[in-house]
Amino acid sequence: MSRSIISQPCPHLLLRGARVVDPGAGIDQTLDVLIEDGVIKQVAPQIPAPDNFEMINAAGLVLTPGWFDLHVHFREPGREDEETVLTGCAAALAGGFTGVCPMPNTSPATDKAEIVKSIIAQSRQTMVDVHPIAAATKGREGKEPTEIAELVDAGAVAFSDDGCSVRTAELVRRVMEYAGMYQKPLIEHAEDESLCLKGAMNEGVIATKLGLSGLPTIAEDIIVARDVLIAEYTGGRLHIAHISSKGAIELVRRAKAAGVQVTCEVTPHHFSLSHEAVIGFETNTKMNPPLRSPADVEAVIAGLQDGTIDAIATDHAPHSSEEKNVEYPAAPFGVIGLETAMGLIISRLVLTKKLSLSQAVAKVTVAPRRILNLPPAEIKAGQTANLTVFSIEKKWVVDKTKFYSKSRNTPFDGWQLAGKVFGVYHKGQWWASPDF
Amino acid sequence: MIVSKHLLGLAGVRREEISLILQTAQFFKEVLSRPIPKVPTLRGKTVVNLFFENSTRTRISFELAEKRLSADSVSFSASGSSVAKGETLLDTVRNLEAMKIDMIVIRHHASGAPHFLATMIDAGVINAGDGRHEHPTQALLDMMTLLDKFGTLEGLKVAIIGDVAHSRVARSNIHGLRAMGAKVALCGPATLLPRAPREAFGNDIEIFTNVDDAIRWADALNVLRLQLERQASGLLPSIREYANYFGVTRRRLEAAKRDVVIMHPGPINRGVELESDLADSEFSVILDQVTNGVAVRMAVLYLKSGGDLEVANGAA
Numbered sequence: 001m002s003r004s005i006i007s008q009p010c011p012h013l014l015l016r017g018a019r020v021v022d023p024g025a026g027i028d029q030t031l032d033v034l035i036e037d038g039v040i041k042q043v044a045p046q047i048p049a050p051d052n053f054e055m056i057n058a059a060g061l062v063l064t065p066g067w068f069d070l071h072v073h074f075r076e077p078g079r080e081d082e083e084t085v086l087t088g089c090a091a092a093l094a095g096g097f098t099g100v101c102p103m104p105n106t107s108p109a110t111d112k113a114e115i116v117k118s119i120i121a122q123s124r125q126t127m128v129d130v131h132p133i134a135a136a137t138k139g140r141e142g143k144e145p146t147e148i149a150e151l152v153d154a155g156a157v158a159f160s161d162d163g164c165s166v167r168t169a170e171l172v173r174r175v176m177e178y179a180g181m182y183q184k185p186l187i188e189h190a191e192d193e194s195l196c197l198k199g200a201m202n203e204g205v206i207a208t209k210l211g212l213s214g215l216p217t218i219a220e221d222i223i224v225a226r227d228v229l230i231a232e233y234t235g236g237r238l239h240i241a242h243i244s245s246k247g248a249i250e251l252v253r254r255a256k257a258a259g260v261q262v263t264c265e266v267t268p269h270h271f272s273l274s275h276e277a278v279i280g281f282e283t284n285t286k287m288n289p290p291l292r293s294p295a296d297v298e299a300v301i302a303g304l305q306d307g308t309i310d311a312i313a314t315d316h317a318p319h320s321s322e323e324k325n326v327e328y329p330a331a332p333f334g335v336i337g338l339e340t341a342m343g344l345i346i347s348r349l350v351l352t353k354k355l356s357l358s359q360a361v362a363k364v365t366v367a368p369r370r371i372l373n374l375p376p377a378e379i380k381a382g383q384t385a386n387l388t389v390f391s392i393e394k395k396w397v398v399d400k401t402k403f404y405s406k407s408r409n410t411p412f413d414g415w416q417l418a419g420k421v422f423g424v425y426h427k428g429q430w431w432a433s434p435d436f
Numbered sequence: 437m438i439v440s441k442h443l444l445g446l447a448g449v450r451r452e453e454i455s456l457i458l459q460t461a462q463f464f465k466e467v468l469s470r471p472i473p474k475v476p477t478l479r480g481k482t483v484v485n486l487f488f489e490n491s492t493r494t495r496i497s498f499e500l501a502e503k504r505l506s507a508d509s510v511s512f513s514a515s516g517s518s519v520a521k522g523e524t525l526l527d528t529v530r531n532l533e534a535m536k537i538d539m540i541v542i543r544h545h546a547s548g549a550p551h552f553l554a555t556m557i558d559a560g561v562i563n564a565g566d567g568r569h570e571h572p573t574q575a576l577l578d579m580m581t582l583l584d585k586f587g588t589l590e591g592l593k594v595a596i597i598g599d600v601a602h603s604r605v606a607r608s609n610i611h612g613l614r615a616m617g618a619k620v621a622l623c624g625p626a627t628l629l630p631r632a633p634r635e636a637f638g639n640d641i642e643i644f645t646n647v648d649d650a651i652r653w654a655d656a657l658n659v660l661r662l663q664l665e666r667q668a669s670g671l672l673p674s675i676r677e678y679a680n681y682f683g684v685t686r687r688r689l690e691a692a693k694r695d696v697v698i699m700h701p702g703p704i705n706r707g708v709e710l711e712s713d714l715a716d717s718e719f720s721v722i723l724d725q726v727t728n729g730v731a732v733r734m735a736v737l738y739l740k741s742g743g744d745l746e747v748a749n750g751a752a
């Protein structure tokens with residue numbers, strides 16, 4: 001049973017004394033933020049509290065633009081037992097996210113305008129902005145492109161056959177050209193399926209020890225190489241989802257240096273865990289792309305540091321415990337991530353000084369919106385207030401029984417993390433986390 | 437000495453524990469040669485043999501071991517995946533456990549299936565082969581056979597020949613033999629060798645892709661069964677080519693050490709990985725392996741259910 005979000009309308013609010021970090025505006029200082037009718041009226045040191053305004057003391061807390069996750073799976077339509085748009089939005093908000101992009105590998109696939117509209121309509125009753133990503137090909141079958149123009153009109157912000165790669169180079173080219181007319185990227189799940197038959201984990205030393213079939217890094221690298229070349233040729237926009245291999249990161253690095261319009265994202269599990277976590281056959285370590293070698297994890301960190309990796313996205317992939325509570329090769333790929341992302345980003349990247357707080361925040365605020373051509377959520381007067389407030393110091397222990405998501409498939413249960421959501425302001429409403 | 441009630445594999449199992457199992461197996465082998473080859477050691481204990489994959493010799497070997505120890509045992513065979521049958525492995529085993537059993541012997545096509553069970557239930561779990569991961573009792577009986585022949589495993593050179601990548605027998609043998617001080621070589625076509633074998637198993641592992649080199653190097657050859665469907669999956673150009681280039685033949689054995697032994701976990705594809713004549717030759721210890729299998733499984737069942745060697749000897 002998942003938990004419910006209880007937010008309250010709060011048109012007039014003074015958030016006092018927070019460390020305001022807005023990487024887009026280059027702000028990192030202690031400020032007050034005054035909100036009137038859901039719009040930021042003033043950002044300044046020590047604003048006097050007007051009458052009839054709620055006031056929240058945010059001293060010691062960090063205030064950033066609302067976090068944005070450009071890669072989630074909400075399972076609606078088709079598998080509402082695992083997650084719905086509403087429970088997914090609750091999990092997003094509990095994790096500090098005010099915007100999310102559900103992937104189209106639902107059942108049926110999100111390949112028609114009506115499905116895009118229905119997902120957006122579902123989300124209107126929540127505090128979270130939902131921007132669906134539509135399938136690149138009809139039924140995600142890799143045969144014909146979807147009706148891209150119609151899907152854009154319905155609200156799709158990008159195109160992807162996530163769960164697998166767009167099957168042929170020809171289709172990648174056509175989708176990139178067509179979606180390019182609307183400045184929408186192709187988001188590619190980079191995996192050459194012919195190299196991955198029956199694979200259950202990263203191919204390498206641990207797979208050899210465990211006797212599990214491998215998913216080799218070259219399967220990822222080959223598709224990234226193919227698509228980068230097509231993006232260069234067509235001038236289209238390519239975004240690589242959940243990048244995980246050292247080779248793929250290097251390919252993106254070189255392509256960016258050559259001026260190709262390519263961006264990429266990484267998940268918190270790919271910078272927090274290596275394939276060594278699979279020892280013991282815990283199925284919550286089974287994801288696609290798989291947890292890679294320690295050398296790949298190092299490359300991910302380096303890619304985050306030098307900007308090769310633009311964004312952090314959770315690839316929140318809910319699965320029922322019945323599906324995950326099986327022998328390793330039989331378990332589905334994927335783990336949930338919306339409610340642990342902030343803790344992992346702060347604990348594994350910021351507190352370890354691998355990234356500055358501003359760099360880390362940029363990866364979940366400025367970068368994903370820019371990749372999708374969405375307007376930024378800036379902290380300045382005149383902007384709609386879209387804010388995440390959190391502590392980077394508060395320690396907490398991940399307890400999967402307390403998740404707002406319908407599913408519980410996390411490899412981080414029991415981990416002690418720092419970095420906890422205090423509250424979220426969006427759509428004129430304030431939600432205060434009851435777990436802070 | 438025996439620290440876990442489970443035998444999930446030989447990875448990480450210490451030399452002392454393997455030695456104890458092999459010594460105990462020698463004792464039970466003596467029991468098996470008596471007019472009434474049976475002891476009351478596991479009387480009152482219930483063992484379930486859970487075979488999700490076809491198996492004849494391993495299942496019968498376990499069943500015999502259980503009967504020789506006077507355990508109550510039942511066997512369950514289900515071909516194919518438990519999931520495909522509509523019931524999960526966990527549900528199957530929870531039902532069995534509700535019937536108050538003491539041990540489960542499991543063979544399953546999924547690597548890690550016994551490990552999964554061991555985290556879920558109270559009964560002891562003995563791995564009778566999981567996917568391409570481990571087959572610990574097979575490796576123990578292989579080691580027992582080598583000990584019978586050579587007297588020690590220390591410094592012994594054992595070449596494992598064939599489809600190492602997909603072999604649970606190979607993995608358990610590598611771990612067990614290295615723990616006991618033997619030297620291990622892996623030999624096969626590159627498509628059937630696992631990735632990063634030295635990083636996975638130890639830098640001292642020898643790798644050969646020429647079977648003549650492996651034969652010249654070895655004191656013992658452990659020839660693996662070739663799954664004939666490997667050709668269909670593109671890992672081999674043809675079975676004929678495999679037999680010609682990687683099959684162990686009498687002609688090839690001319691370059692071997694004089695007292696070389698040939699092992700095979702069975703069943704043999706005669707004329708593919710092993711020349712038919714050789715399987716029945718003076719070099720072959722294949723039937724000794726089968727005999728030792730019962731003794732080893734008796735030892736494992738006995739020790740994992742809390743027994744120790746002194747008591748076993750006393751009971752004799």
